Amino acid sequence: MFFPRLPRTFTRKFHKAENKRERTIQGSFLIAVPSGSKITEIYPKRVSLGEVLIDSGALRILAPVNGVATLTEDGTHFQIKQDGVWKTSSPFQNRNYSFAEVLEKFVEGALASLDFPNLSLLKLFSSFSPEDHFKIVISPFTRYNHLSFDEMILTEMKEPLDLFLLLLKSTFPKAEILSHIDSGKIPYSHPLGIPEFFIHKTTGENIPFVNEQIQNNRILFLGPETIYHILRSLYYDEPFTRRHLSVCLVDKKGRMDTESRQFLLTNGQSLDFIRQNNDKRYKVASFQSMFDSVNALDINSLGNFNIYEHYLLLLYERLPVVRNEFACIDCNECNTYCPTNANPFALVKKRFEDFEKESCIECGICTVYCPSGIDIRSRIIEVKGF
Numbered sequence: 001m002f003f004p005r006l007p008r009t010f011t012r013k014f015h016k017a018e019n020k021r022e023r024t025i026q027g028s029f030l031i032a033v034p035s036g037s038k039i040t041e042i043y044p045k046r047v048s049l050g051e052v053l054i055d056s057g058a059l060r061i062l063a064p065v066n067g068v069a070t071l072t073e074d075g076t077h078f079q080i081k082q083d084g085v086w087k088t089s090s091p092f093q094n095r096n097y098s099f100a101e102v103l104e105k106f107v108e109g110a111l112a113s114l115d116f117p118n119l120s121l122l123k124l125f126s127s128f129s130p131e132d133h134f135k136i137v138i139s140p141f142t143r144y145n146h147l148s149f150d151e152m153i154l155t156e157m158k159e160p161l162d163l164f165l166l167l168l169k170s171t172f173p174k175a176e177i178l179s180h181i182d183s184g185k186i187p188y189s190h191p192l193g194i195p196e197f198f199i200h201k202t203t204g205e206n207i208p209f210v211n212e213q214i215q216n217n218r219i220l221f222l223g224p225e226t227i228y229h230i231l232r233s234l235y236y237d238e239p240f241t242r243r244h245l246s247v248c249l250v251d252k253k254g255r256m257d258t259e260s261r262q263f264l265l266t267n268g269q270s271l272d273f274i275r276q277n278n279d280k281r282y283k284v285a286s287f288q289s290m291f292d293s294v295n296a297l298d299i300n301s302l303g304n305f306n307i308y309e310h311y312l313l314l315l316y317e318r319l320p321v322v323r324n325e326f327a328c329i330d331c332n333e334c335n336t337y338c339p340t341n342a343n344p345f346a347l348v349k350k351r352f353e354d355f356e357k358e359s360c361i362e363c364g365i366c367t368v369y370c371p372s373g374i375d376i377r378s379r380i381i382e383v384k385g386f
């Protein structure tokens with residue numbers, strides 16, 4: 001699908017904002033406390049960049065700057081007033097690690113898999129033993145391929161990448177490493193960023209078998225954004241306190257600008273700079289992709305950057321149309337475009353036994369192509385929940 005580029009003035013405005021990044025990240029940071037987290041420290045207290053604020057068991061949240069942290073009265077957020085200075089980048093350091101040291105570094109740096117939700121890298125890597133035979137699949141695509149992390153790694157971090165691949169080989173000598181990050185041969189199209197689909201396409205194994213292998217620790221999957229942060233942690237000593245946000249514009253005809261703007265943001269920083277620098281025509285925002293159901297927000301209430309939830313922001317010239325659902329017209333478009341032959345048409349017709357739910361990767365393509373506006377993906381998620 002081809003989307004025309006939007007007028008250059010928008011691009012210029014965004015670039016201007018990016019150059020002022022140092023100014024936008026100063027001040028106050030607001031970080032949500034995940035529900036169920038236990039807070040053991042007494043606040044307010046002084047914190048340093050990289051100090052643990054919350055350890056929810058699954059994921060850790062670190063102080064993004066040096067400053068004074070206060071817990072809001074309702075206990076739902078940390079507010080950190082930055083003071084003093086902190087380094088925003090460190091030089092590359094050529095280092096060797098044992099497996100135990102790698103795991104320690106993952107804990108210290110609060111690293112998480114950015115391919116699977118709520119999965120720490122400690123948990124992911126600890127599921128594999130150096131004695132095991134398994135596959136390590138390295139993909140060049142993030143879930144929606146919102147940014148070219150593969151290019152960023154290959155141009156700026158080639159040496160650390162080579163070191164990390166050697167580290168994987170020496171740590172897991174019996175594993176087969178299938179790295180596609182520098183192959184440059186696979187053209188991207190959705191849903192190649194979904195791990196199960198990427199593995200299916202590159203190994204030829206069917207989706208249910210791939211799922212089983214992932215669940216039973218026969219495949220270790222690493223996408224490029226996860227690799228990027230692993231390299232930043234192991235070879236640049238940078239904890240997971242910053243992440244890229246990709247901002248894309250969608251015009252009033254629903255066409256998305258192909259050239260996204262990227263910002264390297266600090267966890268908890270205000271996203272108000274986007275409103276301030278944005279063309280005023282773009283009033284509606286959403287952190288969901290075009291293939292998800294959109295939770296539309298007013299651009300004036302974007303809140304603060306959440307490192308675990310925010311990686312893509314769509315700015316709409318007009319509120320995404322809430323589509324009315326009409327009756328299925330038996331056109332079979334959903335089945336025609338389904339990339340895994342899961343037979344979503346059967347699900348719409350309530351022939352649940354004929355829907356191949358093990359093959360469905362919830363990519364949302366069937367919903368996008370349905371001319372009757374049926375939100376097939378939501379129905380699938382509902383059925384899978386039972």
Ligand code: SF4
Binds near residue numbers: 340342363367376
């Ligand atoms: S059924 Fe729909 S959501 Fe599932 S894989 Fe097919 S197109 Fe994607």
Ligand code: SF4
Binds near residue numbers: 330331332348370371
């Ligand atoms: S694409 Fe929509 S209208 Fe067409 S068969 Fe599938 S569910 Fe029915």
